[in-house]
Amino acid sequence: xxxxxxxxxxxxxxxxxxxxxxxxxxxxxxxxxxxxxxxxxxxxxxxxxxxxxxxxxxxxxxxxxxxxxxxxxxxxxxxxxxxxxxxxxxxxxxxxxxxxxxxxxxxxxxxxxxxxxxxxxxxxxxxxxxxxxxxxxxxxxxxxxxxxxxxxxxxxxxxxxxxxxxxxxxxxxxxxxxxxxxxxxxxxxxxxxxxxxxxxxxxxxxxxxxxxxxxxxxxxxxx
Amino acid sequence: xxxxxxxxxxxxxxxxxxxxxxxxxxxxxxxxxxxxxxxxxxxxxxxxxxxxxxxxxxxxxxxxxxxxxxxxxxxxxxxxxxxxxxxxxxxxxxxxxxxxxxxxxxxxxxxxxxxxxxxxxxxxxxxxxxxxxxxxxxxxxxxxxxxxxxxxxxxxxxxxxxxxxxxxxxxxxxxxxxxxxxxxxxxxxxxxxxxxxxxxxxxxxxxxxxxxxxxxxxxxxxx
Numbered sequence: 001x002x003x004x005x006x007x008x009x010x011x012x013x014x015x016x017x018x019x020x021x022x023x024x025x026x027x028x029x030x031x032x033x034x035x036x037x038x039x040x041x042x043x044x045x046x047x048x049x050x051x052x053x054x055x056x057x058x059x060x061x062x063x064x065x066x067x068x069x070x071x072x073x074x075x076x077x078x079x080x081x082x083x084x085x086x087x088x089x090x091x092x093x094x095x096x097x098x099x100x101x102x103x104x105x106x107x108x109x110x111x112x113x114x115x116x117x118x119x120x121x122x123x124x125x126x127x128x129x130x131x132x133x134x135x136x137x138x139x140x141x142x143x144x145x146x147x148x149x150x151x152x153x154x155x156x157x158x159x160x161x162x163x164x165x166x167x168x169x170x171x172x173x174x175x176x177x178x179x180x181x182x183x184x185x186x187x188x189x190x191x192x193x194x195x196x197x198x199x200x201x202x203x204x205x206x207x208x209x210x211x212x213x214x215x216x217x218x219x220x221x222x223x
Numbered sequence: 224x225x226x227x228x229x230x231x232x233x234x235x236x237x238x239x240x241x242x243x244x245x246x247x248x249x250x251x252x253x254x255x256x257x258x259x260x261x262x263x264x265x266x267x268x269x270x271x272x273x274x275x276x277x278x279x280x281x282x283x284x285x286x287x288x289x290x291x292x293x294x295x296x297x298x299x300x301x302x303x304x305x306x307x308x309x310x311x312x313x314x315x316x317x318x319x320x321x322x323x324x325x326x327x328x329x330x331x332x333x334x335x336x337x338x339x340x341x342x343x344x345x346x347x348x349x350x351x352x353x354x355x356x357x358x359x360x361x362x363x364x365x366x367x368x369x370x371x372x373x374x375x376x377x378x379x380x381x382x383x384x385x386x387x388x389x390x391x392x393x394x395x396x397x398x399x400x401x402x403x404x405x406x407x408x409x410x411x412x413x414x415x416x417x418x419x420x421x422x423x424x425x426x427x428x429x430x431x432x433x434x435x436x437x438x439x440x441x442x443x444x445x446x
Contacts, residue, residue, distance in 0.1 A: 067374060
């Protein structure tokens, strides 16, 4: 019988996150951890961001899914480096999984690593992957009450992308009320309402993403 | 230091689920466990179901949320019995939580108990609450790929409600493809495409829900 002790698992995750961070610092790499519910539009946001920034940023993607390689296949078509992580049931990525995926990316030749977490607005927010920043993804079709109901991810994130803005007229999503709730939870949070379909708001989001990447990446020492 | 051993927690959950089941059998009560991602429309589906069936079924509701009592407040306005369960961070309900909430409902005078789980398409599917049946809730705005990506809940469920059907024309959701994927995962699954807003499909769903409740509930013995 396998017995896992929760406290040990948490300590092990923190140690692995530190190890990932050391590896990434060595390459001067920024890592974004993209967190949102199922169908919030994380992969589509990534597709459009890559299409808009692909000539200025070399993306390395780690695709987290419980099963399937569909999202990785979508992104691979865009010519970016993608590693698929299947959790085989687990509801979030942890630092050990990411630690296995990172060396599969050409770390010396990418500018930005984006980890797309498993579709879940709850659990992924609790696990440090060794990333530099978390980005929360919430679609307007999910409803205005979500920041208050699932506060941790919005509290931990550096930015929040409000997706599917083209569907706003057909919903009762209250953009200004949500901005207010987000500001109360996290005054420093940058909020980007976007529609990947029409392109609305994508420019501001891509500019912000670009600013997260150091202008002059340090070459990896000793590699 | 508190140390929780996962195997013990699972065994404890199974024992508590059996205990809940014994209590519910005593009252001849059916319990539905409603599972879906954040913003999939679980509370709205419940609101409309109560509005349509409230004169034929006495509902008892257990509202699972991490924080807030917003959903419970929405349902209480409809005059049904509601107990709020706040998990204070946990990503799913477990049988012990439901075991504490059940006696807070007037079990002898309700016909059907519905547990609205925490908004999460992954973790709640793994925990038996002592319910009779699980119902998966997926909104068409979440995308056609969700059954394949999050198969457990669709495999475990007796019915799947596809919500926000009024938004179908504005999405690329492929209803027939999703029906096919659901049938492959779970041939016995009953699928109900609905719009709580327009009422489309709600009749068939409510008729099915009504059929899950025994015609003659057995009076609780010894109470």
